[in-house]
Amino acid sequence: MATTDSDYDQTIESYDYDNGTVDQMCNISSIIQFGETLTPVVLSIVVILSLFGNILVIVILAKYENLKALTNALILNLAISDLFFTAGLPFWAYYHIYGWTLGQPACQIVNFFFYIGFYSSGILLILMTAHRYVAVMNPLSGIVSTAGSYSLIACVIIWAVSILIASPSFFFTKAEQNHCVCANSFWCLWGIYQQNVLFVLSSVVFIFCYSQIICRLLRPTARRRKNKTLKLIFALMVVFFVGWGPFNIVIYLKSFDYWPKPPVDPNTSEELCELSKPLDYTFYITRLLAFSHCCLNPVFYVFVGVKFKNNLKKMLKGWGQSNGFRNRNSRLTITSITSGEEFSM
Secondary structure (H helix, E strand, O other): OOOOOOOOOOOOOOOOOHHOOOOHOOOOOOHHEEEEEEEEHHHHHHHHHHHHHHHHHHHHHHHHHOEEHHHHHHHHHHHHHHHHHHHHHHHHHHHHHHHOOOHHHHHHHHHHHHHHHHHHHHHHHHHHHHHHHHHHHHHOOOOOOOOOHHHHHHHHHHHHHHHHHHHHHHOOOOOOOOEEOOOOOOHHHHHHHHHHHHHHHHHHHHHHHHHHHHEEEOOOOOOOOOOHHHHHHHHHHHHHHHHHHHHHHHHHHHHHHHHOOOOOHHHHHHHHHHHHHHHHHHHHHHHHHHHHHHHHHHHOOOOOOOOHHHHHHHHHHHHHOOOOOHHHHHHHHHHHHOOOOOOOO
16 A cells, blocks of 8 residues: 555565555655665664574584484475575665666565565475474384485475466566556455465464473473473464464455455545555564565474583584683583573473
8 A cells, every 4th residue: 555666565574555445546655665664673683693693503503413314304495495585685675775776677586585585484384383383292103203205305495486476476476667566456365365375384283283292391201391392382373373374464455456446536545555554564674574584494393402502502603612711601601501491392
């Protein structure tokens, strides 16, 4: 429900606001200014944190872990997926400020890689949750210790499916009049509902798997320190639903703008404009919350694991010794970084 040359029309939600019958008559300059001010700042912070966190994950995996193991392979691919997603964010921050001035090929390529990162990340989180469920409920299962060619095949399938799902955003994206937008309303709706389906599927898997894990941990025979583990699981679910829930609700509500609508008289359109403003402001805020997942994934899905904290300790100790730090100072630093509850991936 907004449109200017610097508006962010084509991101994960694939909105082309120029197609709206009411939007063209709305004065939304204050909404656009709000988005132009907030979005580049937040996205810049997200990009920096995501690059630091995910590159550090890749370095630790390559240096200390067996990449043939399924768990490590999923974590590695999640970090790569988040980097794909992150790579598109600077372009969208630029788009918010200057409009799209990079041409048609860049519009298609950026969207293609952006969507690959988004969908592969969603699929990987679903598989990691299911794998964690099996590890807790049936630790002797062969799936828990899967390695070698099976891990490679799983990763190839994940990326093939992600590329297939993301391909429409590459072929049906256009750059025109300083905008990078979906070609028509059909593809806008396709992108929106595809995201909604992925969110619903992820929610079902999260709720089922983590509720079963919580029930298992609440048993008297569960391992010690289960309280902190339960808090961690609760935090994972809260971050997921707070980040993606409101955003998916908003884009679903906005999807109705793309369905055929009868002509609107001026008096009615003014009322609709006023009603749409809260949703527009909510859209900017919820989108930024959702986009921050690429910098939160390394924290909640990796660094809470005891192995990664120990490997981080080794790496920091090596850096400290190579730079001539005294062992006492190094130990104090590592203690503050690695304190927390163990939750193995």
